[in-house]
Every structure is written in C-alpha cells, then in structure tokens.
Amino acid sequence: MADTVSSVQSHYGSDDLTGQILRALEGAGQDLANPNAETFYPADQLHGGGLNTTKRQAELAAIPDGARVLDAGCGIGGSSRFLAQNFGCRVEAMDLTQDYVDAAKALTEMCGLETQINYRQGDITELPFDDQSFDLVWCQNVTMNIEDKPRLFGEVFRVLRPGGRYAFSHAAGTGTGAPYYPLPWAREPHYSFLETEDRILGWLQDTGFQVLENANEADSFGSAKRPTVDLGRFSVMGEDMPERGANTQRSIADGRIKGMIVVAGRPD
Template sequence: MTDHARHLDAHYDAPGVDSPGVQNGLGLLTRLRAAFRDAGFDPDHLTLDEIAGIDQLHLGGRRASRSLAAQGELAPGSRVLDVGCGTGGASRLLAAEFGAEVTGVDITAAFIEVAGWLSHATGLDDRTRFLCADAAQTPLASATFDAVWCQHALMNMPDIAAVLAEWRRLLVPGGTLLLHEVVVGSDTSPLCLPVPWARRPETSHLRSRQSLEALLAEGGFAPVAVQDVTETALAWRRKHSQREGDGAPSGPALPGPALIFGEVFATMGRNLRDNLAADRVRIIEGVWRSG
C-alpha cells in the first residue's frame, strides 16, 4: 500500500484504522452491517432509501448525482467508470435510474468491500462492479467506457495529470467526462479543518476552477457545459448541518456517515458549510468531451 492510500484509509475509515484489533475494510463492513441490524433492518436486503445515509458521500446527495447525470445525457446501457466511487452510491443510482452498466473504482479497500455488499443487498450487483485501484493506474482495458464519472474525488488526487491520462485511455473516442468537484474559492485563506475530504492540509489537493479547467484542456478534454452550483450546495449543507445539530433521534437510527468518518463528521459538515459561505471553496459541475 502506498503512503497516499494509507492516508486515505486513515481518513475515510477512521474508526477502523484507529481501533485496536479492527482490520481495515472488515471493520467498516462489520460496523455498518451491525448498525443496520441494530436499527431493525436485514443487512442483506436493503433499499436505496434505507442506505442513503452512507452511499453518497458528497455534497447534494442523490439530487446532485441526478443533476449531473441529466447533463451528461447518459443513455441506457452506457458503460460508466465511477472514479472515487466510495461506497458506490452514484454507481447504484446510475444503474437503477439511468440503466447504466457501472464499474466503480476507489483506492480505499474498505469502501470497495462495502460497495459490493450494498449493491448485492439492493439487488444491483448485476449492473455494478467495484475494483480497488489507484485512479491514475487501473488494470482496466483501453477504450472500455463511454463515460467517466467523478464526484468530489479529484481533491484527494495529487497527480491529476496522470489521472486524466488514464481517463483518456479508458474512454472510447469522443467519450464523456462528468465532474462534480470542489475547487478553491476567491478567499485563499486556510480552510477550516477538518472537512469531509481532509483532516490535515497535506491531504487536501484542491485546485482553483481556472487551474482545473486548464489541466483538463491540457489533458485533452473539451468543455461541453460547466456551471457553478455553490449556492445550491451551500443550501443543502446548511440544511444538513442543522439536522445534525438537532441531536440523535429517539430509538435506533439508520446508519450515517459518522460510522465511516467517526464522530468528528458533524464538525466536518459545519466546517464545509463555513468554508462554502466564506467562499474558500466553490462547487462546479460539468460535462467535458474527450478529444
């Protein structure tokens, strides 16, 4: 395992990494299955609504994924590579609602194990598959995918040029890139940390919109439609921060992101809200075409 992968494991499976005697991957899967049982649900038979709290770890949740998919005009049967797939929420949404055939890739082994379980539990394992790999170097065949999908993952990738080169290799000629990404805002002062993608400055690889768009152009991707969706993202984050601050509900609750990030997740959410409000970060979504 590379240092980069270890840092991401330590961030995205913090309770499993920090708890003595708990193995990476197995720890997260075990915790989540137990949480569903404790809430009165069968962990092997779940719905997409029941797993919503743990299956899309990005701003805007399923609504943001639907917005991006609509922009990309994904046709039924489209072969999609979901990069930085996490626990596989976007992969399952694209399969269930848009008829896509999706391969999810993530460098965090615990996420891949959970993604496979959740797809099986929701009956979507025939249209989704998951692979633990570095986005800059996958074992997948060239010209395999019609579209590359990436939501809130580039800011965890230090070598974006290598990642973009790999995406071009994997896409068919004229293939589509769909991005929903965090970028640096106009206020360049240090971020309030921790945030959902980083606990320390050295693990955050944010770029400005201008820098990201320049790298995409250099990598052979031409913009089709790009928009700033910061205000929508901020409204969503404010609503969820308020909900998280209301305290735990009475009785068993469905699993949420605190089981993945640890109890610090509520602080991460508030910091992200404040970073958005101060314009330290912004959110863009868009479609690019591979040349």
C-alpha cells in the same frame, strides 16, 4: 505519494463498515428485508449535496441507457447503484480504500445489482482498463485527494471512447486562503489538494477535453439536505462529520472553496 495513499486509506477506512451501516439503518427504522439502491441512500452518498448532487450530475451528464461507466473513487458504491438501477448502466467501480470496496460489494449484493457492477481496489491515477472502454467516467468528491490531476485527467481521457463523457463534482480552491480543517475529505492539509477552477478547466482542455458543462451551483456542495432517514450521529465517514461538514460550509461562506460539477467530453 505513498504517504498520501496511506493517509487517504486511514482517513476513510473503518472496521466492519457493512455491519455499522446495517445497524444504523435498522436502528433508524429502515426496512432491510428486500433492499434496493434507495434503501442505502441515507448512508451511501459520500459527498456534499448527497443524492441531490448525484441526480444533478446525472442530469448534466445526459447518460445513455445501458452506458458503460467507470465510477472512479466509488466509495461504498452509492453512485454505482444509483446509475445501475436508474439507467441500466454496467459499472466498473474502483476505490483506494479496501474497507469501502468491501462494503460496496456487500451492499450491492444485497440489492441484487452485482451482475451490473464490478468493484475493485485501486488507484484511479493508474487505471487497469483498456483504451476507449467506457461511455462515461463518473467521479464525485475524489479529486480533492489527488495531487496529480493532469495525470488523472489523462487516464480518464484514455479509457473514454471518442464521444464519451467525464462527469465529476468536487471542491475547488479559490486562491483566497486555506480552508478550515478538519474537512470531510481530509483532517489535515497534507492530503488535500485543492486547485482553482481556472487551473482545472485549463488542464482538462490541455488533455483534449471539451468542457460541456460547468455548474457552480450554490447547493451542489456542502449543503446536503438532511436525508429522510435520520441516522443520528452515524456517518460512514466518521462521527466527527458534523464538525467537518460545518468547516466546509464556513470555507464556502468565506469564499475559500467552491463546489463544481463539470461534464467534459472527449471529442469524436
């Protein structure tokens, strides 16, 4: 477990990330004078499918205006800002990687969204929140780094109010062979934990969730449309992302992994 935590943190972490992001966006001609959430979308959507997947997940989750949301594994805050700006959500956001939390805070303050979003560092398998605190738990491409998924699902269930929803996207295994490494979420297999769709849905049901949506859309994972702002080789997740992204595509094409967007409800 400790080994997984440190592997994940060093996989994602990077010095002066906020400075790197601002320089990359400025170099690509992005106007940073009066930023809002959209300003950072070309850099901050750290999941296959990019902003399209975020929008699709939000549509499937049917988010009520002003929802209380937990963004579990928030990265640098791309989804938190999207949810705060577009749905008036009040967001608690948490991530294991301190460098990402620092960048998330800095970018959010630049947008003036800091009164709606609160970031903290931490492990989402041990949530520091009261029972029934949230209307929605939101999670994008995090569970591939989490070995004990039943524990995560139990924690998510606990902090959701009855009638609340857990919306997540991720890559599942298919049981037909290992994917090709390095991948976006792991350069080596020892901190990548892919489970089959059947096991994931079974654990959700065992926890008490009802599965409301299970979208296995071909473009929900790995086929991120190029952002309109071209950042060249820059990626928050590292300059080797083209190779890692190509390995995702190859693993999907060979039937070794698949993208899923799931919405599960805690019954009333």
